[in-house]
Amino acid sequence: xxxxxxxxxxxxxxxxxxxxxxxxxxxxxxxxxxxxxxxxxxxxxxxxxxxxxxxxxxxxxxxxxxxxxxxxxxxxxxxxxxxxxxxxxxxxxxxxxxxxxxxxxxxxxxxxxxxxxxxxxxxxxxxxxxxxxxxxxxxxxxxxxxxxxxxxxxxxxxxxxxxxxxxxxxxxxxxxxxxxxxxxxxxxxxxxxxxxxxxxxxxxxxxxxxxxxxxxxxxxxxxxxxxxxxxxxxxxxxxxxxxxxxxxxxxxxxxxxxxxxxxxxxxxxxxxxxxxxxxxxxxxxxxxxxxxxxxxxxxxxxxxxxxxxxxxxxxxxxxxxxxxxxxxxxxxxxxxxxxxxxxxxxxxxxxxxxxxxxxxxxxxxxxxxxxxxxxxxxxxxxxxxxxxxxxxxxxxxxxxxxxxxxxxxxxxxxxxxxxxxxxxxxxxxxxxxx
Numbered sequence: 001x002x003x004x005x006x007x008x009x010x011x012x013x014x015x016x017x018x019x020x021x022x023x024x025x026x027x028x029x030x031x032x033x034x035x036x037x038x039x040x041x042x043x044x045x046x047x048x049x050x051x052x053x054x055x056x057x058x059x060x061x062x063x064x065x066x067x068x069x070x071x072x073x074x075x076x077x078x079x080x081x082x083x084x085x086x087x088x089x090x091x092x093x094x095x096x097x098x099x100x101x102x103x104x105x106x107x108x109x110x111x112x113x114x115x116x117x118x119x120x121x122x123x124x125x126x127x128x129x130x131x132x133x134x135x136x137x138x139x140x141x142x143x144x145x146x147x148x149x150x151x152x153x154x155x156x157x158x159x160x161x162x163x164x165x166x167x168x169x170x171x172x173x174x175x176x177x178x179x180x181x182x183x184x185x186x187x188x189x190x191x192x193x194x195x196x197x198x199x200x201x202x203x204x205x206x207x208x209x210x211x212x213x214x215x216x217x218x219x220x221x222x223x224x225x226x227x228x229x230x231x232x233x234x235x236x237x238x239x240x241x242x243x244x245x246x247x248x249x250x251x252x253x254x255x256x257x258x259x260x261x262x263x264x265x266x267x268x269x270x271x272x273x274x275x276x277x278x279x280x281x282x283x284x285x286x287x288x289x290x291x292x293x294x295x296x297x298x299x300x301x302x303x304x305x306x307x308x309x310x311x312x313x314x315x316x317x318x319x320x321x322x323x324x325x326x327x328x329x330x331x332x333x334x335x336x337x338x339x340x341x342x343x344x345x346x347x348x349x350x351x352x353x354x355x356x357x358x359x360x361x362x363x364x365x366x367x368x369x370x371x372x373x374x375x376x377x378x379x380x381x382x383x384x385x386x387x388x389x390x391x392x393x394x395x396x397x398x399x400x401x402x403x404x405x406x407x408x409x410x411x412x413x414x415x416x417x418x419x420x421x422x423x424x425x426x427x428x429x430x431x432x433x434x
Contacts, residue, residue, distance in 0.1 A: 003039055007302025010035040024341040028291030035298035052293040066282040067249030068158040072114030073274045074256035078265040081123045083224040084109040090212050090220035097199035097206030100145040101192045103128040107149030108188040111156040112231045117376055121150025121384045125391040138205040139395040144403025147384040151373035156184035165365045168347045173245040174238045175429040179362050182424050190410040198406055230255045239432050292344035305349040319357040334375020366425040367418055374411050377404040
């Protein structure tokens with residue numbers, strides 16, 4: 001049996017096991033180990049299984065994952081999410097759809113602390129959904145903006161998606177973080193435009209709330225100042241070269257811990273829950289990375305990535321045509337697979353092809369993360385939609401999926417703008433001080 005045939009059998013088995021909901025990290029380790037065994041024998045398989053987990057576990061750069069996850073969890077228990085929403089509501093709440101815009105703005109701010117789409121959706125959903133219900137917002141708009149706003153967690157830095165992309169492609173984590181800033185702000189703006197269009201067509205979707213006096217707005221903004229300061233210090237420190245992305249994660253977690261202590265939010269119960277949640281999330285990310293580093297050598301032995309790249313380039317399609325084919329394939333895969341699974345499965349094949357086509361890998365990392373965001377709210381998997389459903393139990397799933405459609409289209413617009421104007425993503429990383 002040829003290496004390519006073994007590879008195709010392994011990929012088919014991988015998708016079958018993922019379809020029955022086996023954890024993606026375990027599946028990749030299993031298929032990768034068995035595949036290397038089938039091609040190179042048991043010694044090579046045992047060597048791969050023995051060395052790759054150690055390589056990942058001893059990678060100092062990956063300290064960034066638990067540190068930023070801890071920072072987000074500390075921000076959540078200290079009430080910073082409520083401060084963010086309060087500040088956004090003070091400025092946008094009196095617009096039609098203003099509470100939904102405030103939710104998007106607060107999700108963007110919380111994304112800059114958590115780096116997790118699910119955490120952003122859960123945290124802001126618990127804060128914002130009761131308020132939108134109180135002001136008679138249509139459940140379709142209320143749940144749709146929470147599910148879509150939560151996706152900003154893997155685009156606006158710090159982003160776990162960018163960290164995994166950087167490790168798998170050996171790109172700079174700091175440059176990827178900076179590349180996500182302007183696209184993240186652009187997508188936030190497009191979400192707000194989408195809300196404005198919806199409420200202009202159907203005002204009953206998001207009736208305006210009371211207008212706050214200026215002193216109250218300024219007071220609400222001041223309460224969110226501490227969180228804004230942490231964001232500026234961490235991202236600004238990376239941009240100026242004052243510290244690395246890993247050091248920024250440690251500084252951010254320390255500042256969030258200090259703020260939680262000042263607000264008297266830290267006790268044995270809350271801290272143990274915070275640390276346990278941090279360990280669980282970090283372990284999930286590490287398991288995926290270990291699985292990817294076991295699966296990738298098997299994939300390389302099969303020659304499938306090389307064959308696929310040569311086939312696509314041999315079609316004589318323009319680079320833009322090949323890029324669009326890849327993005328459509330990712331969007332379709334996102335309807336059935338979890339985003340991180342797509343990332344770790346496809347990058348060994350796609351990244352060399354992107355380099356060969358002449359595209360900037362930092363720019364492509366941003367584009368790919370946005371495509372993964374689209375998968376987070378696409379049926380039938382739509383992880384964020386199921387998260388929001390767990391909070392809004394009285395809202396039918398069909399209503400939530402209808403509610404996210406305008407935001408999904410806003411993501412398509414964002415992708416088009418990034419393809420047409422790559423400097424939106426590359427401006428900050430190209431001007432950062434090394």
